[in-house]
Amino acid sequence: MTNPSCLELPARLNSVAFFEQIRKLCQNGYSPMTLFGSKNRQLFCLLHQGAELKLLNGDFPSTLSFPSLSPQFPSFQILERELYEEQGLVPIGHPWLKPVRHPRGDIYEGYEFFASQSSALHEVGVGPVHAGVIEPGHFRFTCRGEIVEYLEIQLGYQHRGIIRIFEQDDIRDKVSLAECIAGDTAIGHALAYCGIVEALTATPPLGVRIRIIALELERIAMHLAVLSALAGDVAYLLGQNLLAALRTEVINTTLSICGSRFGKRWLCPGGVNYGIPMALAQGIVSNLKKTQNRIRLSCEAMLSEPSVLSRFDDTGKVTAPIASEYGFTGIVAKAAGLKLDSRVDFPLYPQIDFIPCTECSGDVYARAQLRYLEIMQSFDILFMLLKEPLDTKPLSQKPKEIKPDSLAISIVEGYRGRILHLAKTAGDGSTEFYRIVDPSLVNWQALAIAVRGEGISDFPLCNKSFDLSYCGSDL
Amino acid sequence: MFELLKARILHGYQAIPDPLKAKINQAFPGVPRLSAGADLAALAKCCPVNAISDSGLDLGRCIFCGKCQRLDPEAVSFEADFRLAADSREKLIIRPGQQDYPETSIQTRLPRQFRRSFALRNVSAAGCNACELELGACSNVNFDMGRYGIEVVASPRHADALILTGPISQNMEAALYSTWDAIPGPRFLILSGACAISGGIFAESDKIRRSFASKLTVTLYIPGCPAHPLSIIHGLVTLMRGR
Ligand code: SF4
Numbered sequence: 001m002t003n004p005s006c007l008e009l010p011a012r013l014n015s016v017a018f019f020e021q022i023r024k025l026c027q028n029g030y031s032p033m034t035l036f037g038s039k040n041r042q043l044f045c046l047l048h049q050g051a052e053l054k055l056l057n058g059d060f061p062s063t064l065s066f067p068s069l070s071p072q073f074p075s076f077q078i079l080e081r082e083l084y085e086e087q088g089l090v091p092i093g094h095p096w097l098k099p100v101r102h103p104r105g106d107i108y109e110g111y112e113f114f115a116s117q118s119s120a121l122h123e124v125g126v127g128p129v130h131a132g133v134i135e136p137g138h139f140r141f142t143c144r145g146e147i148v149e150y151l152e153i154q155l156g157y158q159h160r161g162i163i164r165i166f167e168q169d170d171i172r173d174k175v176s177l178a179e180c181i182a183g184d185t186a187i188g189h190a191l192a193y194c195g196i197v198e199a200l201t202a203t204p205p206l207g208v209r210i211r212i213i214a215l216e217l218e219r220i221a222m223h224l225a226v227l228s229a230l231a232g233d234v235a236y237l238l239g240q241n242l243l244a245a246l247r248t249e250v251i252n253t254t255l256s257i258c259g260s261r262f263g264k265r266w267l268c269p270g271g272v273n274y275g276i277p278m279a280l281a282q283g284i285v286s287n288l289k290k291t292q293n294r295i296r297l298s299c300e301a302m303l304s305e306p307s308v309l310s311r312f313d314d315t316g317k318v319t320a321p322i323a324s325e326y327g328f329t330g331i332v333a334k335a336a337g338l339k340l341d342s343r344v345d346f347p348l349y350p351q352i353d354f355i356p357c358t359e360c361s362g363d364v365y366a367r368a369q370l371r372y373l374e375i376m377q378s379f380d381i382l383f384m385l386l387k388e389p390l391d392t393k394p395l396s397q398k399p400k401e402i403k404p405d406s407l408a409i410s411i412v413e414g415y416r417g418r419i420l421h422l423a424k425t426a427g428d429g430s431t432e433f434y435r436i437v438d439p440s441l442v443n444w445q446a447l448a449i450a451v452r453g454e455g456i457s458d459f460p461l462c463n464k465s466f467d468l469s470y471c472g473s474d475l
Numbered sequence: 476m477f478e479l480l481k482a483r484i485l486h487g488y489q490a491i492p493d494p495l496k497a498k499i500n501q502a503f504p505g506v507p508r509l510s511a512g513a514d515l516a517a518l519a520k521c522c523p524v525n526a527i528s529d530s531g532l533d534l535g536r537c538i539f540c541g542k543c544q545r546l547d548p549e550a551v552s553f554e555a556d557f558r559l560a561a562d563s564r565e566k567l568i569i570r571p572g573q574q575d576y577p578e579t580s581i582q583t584r585l586p587r588q589f590r591r592s593f594a595l596r597n598v599s600a601a602g603c604n605a606c607e608l609e610l611g612a613c614s615n616v617n618f619d620m621g622r623y624g625i626e627v628v629a630s631p632r633h634a635d636a637l638i639l640t641g642p643i644s645q646n647m648e649a650a651l652y653s654t655w656d657a658i659p660g661p662r663f664l665i666l667s668g669a670c671a672i673s674g675g676i677f678a679e680s681d682k683i684r685r686s687f688a689s690k691l692t693v694t695l696y697i698p699g700c701p702a703h704p705l706s707i708i709h710g711l712v713t714l715m716r717g718r
């Protein structure tokens with residue numbers, strides 16, 4: 001399929017056939033990307049196997065319940081919990097139907113955390129307000145001495161009800177909102193959103209190469225932020241400072257083009273707001289070449305430093321079978337050896353011959369090393385794209401009329417992994433639903449699995465190596 | 476080993492010599508200027524956050540998306556001036572023809588004991604994480620706000636001020652109040668970013684609860700989406716020691 005694009009709405013199945021069909025596809029190697037209900041009581045499920053997409057449409061079960069898929073396919077665990085919370089449909093047999101976002105407020109009311117009666121175990125609760133300058137979330141550890149036996153992650157504190165705002169008014173005017181889904185992925189989400197509008201209005205975008213530059217700059221900057229923080233977590237202070245300063249250079253490059261260090265205001269449906277004049281492009285290339293060299297030196301030094309490796313190696317493991325069973329995406333999956341990258345399966349700019357980087361050990365080291373490899377690869381892409389003039393006018397074209405009764409999907413490989421946006425218009429062109437799936441939503445479970453058996457003091461390190469978004473999953 | 480030495484040497488000295496007088500890239504949208512005859516009604520229509528009204532452009536709402544400027548560059552421009560912070564909500568409204576911002580934007584002074592040391596506790600409440608990243612960046616080698624004695628502390632017990640980022644979700648409200656209650660007096664409230672000041676792009680959401688920010692006395696407002704580290708540092712230092 002071309003990405004983004006409008007999908008043909010499949011024939012609507014009755015609810016039994018709908019879930020049966022999902023089960024069948026999953027037995028044949030498909031994995032779910034999203035599952036949700038719309039306001040007019042229809043179910044939608046999008047699955048994929050590699051680049052092959054399958055969209056299913058079904059009726060709400062009249063009993064408002066259905067047999068849970070999660071026991072057999074754990075990748076549904078959070079999707080079914082979402083469905084339950086949003087639509088009240090009960091997945092019978094779900095192992096643990098705990099809240100996701102508490103849309104009705106009162107985050108603790110009536111909710112029991114997982115607890116053990118054993119006198120050998122104790123609990124440690126952290127958050128929602130954390131010690132550093134980070135987003136809120138609650139972590140509940142069950143420990144045997146220093147060892148974490150079990151971690152329960154309870155999020156929802158960042159729930160802003162974004163979806164509702166997307167569904168109000170004209171869908172073409174929401175780019176600023178898309179940039180604020182997760183500010184660290186402003187480009188990734190804005191790009192996915194722009195794709196939706198362009199598919200729904202049949203407007204081919206201009207400035208595609210500039211968009212790819214924006215996306216790769218964001219990837220480099222955020223991977224550097226993570227690597228810097230990882231260095232800080234193992235008290236490798238020189239690395240922390242070198243890499244933080246290098247990130248500054250990259251985001252200041254973004255600022256020099258569009259005015260924002262996060263690439264906000266850069267993209268718009270139909271193209272981009274800011275081009276890159278040749279003189280600026282040349283300056284950027286020569287600066288970034290120096291930056292790249294310093295990143296290489298700093299990362300090579302850090303990732304071969306024994307005191308760093310002794311903390312990174314074998315810590316916080318997520319193996320390939322676990323990653324594919326749970327449907328993890330992005331860095332988590334690639335670090336475990338899965339070749340999962342939307343830039344291959346759903347390319348936005350197919351002219352780039354792209355081979356995804358992977359690692360195999362699935363530990364903190366693999367995720368750090370992979371980020372470094374991806375940074376270097378993104379630089380190659382940047383230098384290739386920056387060679388040609390990039391400020392041809394016009395930079396964008398106004399999106400045309402919205403097609404009624406259409407369903408669009410748009411996929412972007414953000415720095416964390418696969419970002420999926422999905423929207424459907426009603427007969428009058430208004431937005432029937434808008435869905436956003438940040439890779440963090442599913443990947444939080446990876447963190448919970450990775451820390452089992454680790455020392456609790458390694459938690460910050462594990463957490464940072466995944467670097468998941470709170471607001472991206474609480475929306 | 477050699478890589479590290481080389482990286483360290485190439486790194487050189489990264490700190491901005493004087494963050495208060497730093498030169499920022501010309502592309503940065505900072506202090507806005509509205510021309511005297513600006514057609515405010517037309518501009519108001521294009522703004523995604525209702526920042527523009529009859530009275531002018533509200534820096535507390537503006538997310539610096541640049542839409543108004545692209546629509547009518549004669550009427551609106553943004554200077555590459557990061558000195559955006561102000562000590563009252565009214566001052567954040569830039570009137571047509573107004574040229575004196577930021578001369579009198581911060582006249583409040585903290586009591587003497589905070590002139591050389593000011594400890595902040597951040598509460599992140601349902602923004603987009605960009606404001607948090609920028610507040611974090613204030614402590615990095617480039618901006619190094621520690622040089623002014625400003626630090627971000629882990630415990631509210633050690634804090635002099637709460638710096639809020641984000642529009643405050645229903646789910647974060649209780650934790651925010653508890654953190655505030657845990658800060659010993661005298662204590663100050665600082666709002667960083669459009670979300671914290673006005674709800675920003677999320678102002679219309681029914682999942683947002685603004686009572687905390689509207690009930691309490693606010694000492695400093697730092698506009699931006701996100702607030703730039705230089706805006707944050709300029710605001711805080713001016714509050715501590717005057718200009
Ligand atoms: S730059 Fe500010 S005032 Fe202008 S349209 Fe954007 S949000 Fe509104």
Ligand code: SF4
Pocket residue numbers: 180183538601602603604605606607640641642667668669670671675676699700701702
């Ligand atoms: S003000 Fe803007 S950057 Fe800051 S948290 Fe809100 S949306 Fe994010």
